[in-house]
Amino acid sequence: MDIRATKPHESLERVGLLRSLDANDRVSFERRCNWRHAHAKEWLLEQNDVGTDIFFLTSGVVRVLITPSPDREVILGDIEAGGYFGEMAAIDGQPRSAGILAITDATIASMPAPVFREIIHKYPDVSEQLLLQLVARIRMLDQRVHEFSSMHVKHRIFAELLRRSRPDPTNERQAIVSPPPVHSDIAARVSTRREMVAREMKALERSGLMLKRRGAFVLTNVPELLQQLHSDEK
Structure with a gap:
């Protein structure tokens, strides 16, 4: 130092x-x-x-x-x-x-x-x-x-994105993650591989639960993500 x-x-x-x-x-x-x-x-x-x-x-x-x-x-x-x-x-x-x-x-x-x-x-x-x-x-x-x-890696990624997000003032069902984290950073936080994060993020986009904007990810349906997390805990 x-x-x-x-x-x-x-x-x-x-x-x-x-x-x-x-x-x-x-x-x-x-x-x-x-x-x-x-x-x-x-x-x-x-x-x-x-x-x-x-x-x-x-x-x-x-x-x-x-x-x-x-x-x-x-x-x-x-x-x-x-x-x-x-x-x-x-x-x-x-x-x-x-x-x-x-x-x-x-x-x-x-x-x-x-x-x-x-x-x-x-x-x-x-x-x-x-x-x-x-x-x-x-x-x-x-x-x-x-x-x-207790959680599948997919849901650990969901939980990490939700932790990093803030409410979208224009839509109460949405949340914004800004700046968007890199895959390797998420992987190190949820104890998985970068490739697994990339795959699950693509799946989120295909399902319409996440959109990419300039300088941000938008979680388009927070209640649905939370429901999936709770179902994984049962």
Whole structure:
């Protein structure tokens, strides 16, 4: 990781978890961080790395991945500016449970675990927000495990598209996925091959359940997709 920092982004002000810190404390904690700049496609953490720092992302986007086998990666999610990672190791001191890859150039504040615990003890709101976000992550992972264990790959792809979509303001039955994800990205998120994603996306188009527009996919019948997902769960 390049140790040169990008000065305009060396602030924790945008980090949602730390929004309750008063300005003086925030500046003090910023000075106790190690500020670094990473380039796109650079690994910030490897799965099973040893270390207890927590990392705050103040610019850029990073991706959370696990590697069940040397030739396969599973994407758990992306973290945008204002987010954080490494909190589990900061809490329990265990090796990193996932790898972190920079998707874009990024600025990261590395905070030692004792400093983070100091914040948690001084600011109950930070502790509460951390607990809520950890619970939300556990619920999300529970849902992913359920999908992997009980859904056909076709329906895992449907579920991923629905997760990425937003309602179409012009049609309540439709949803928009923008920007449209590449097949390899979907495959890594639902634990299948890129070729399988390509086949199922073509099938969605042929059935009329998905249309391609410039810069977007349109899911034309969300209730029907949801019904198919529910039928797969029975």
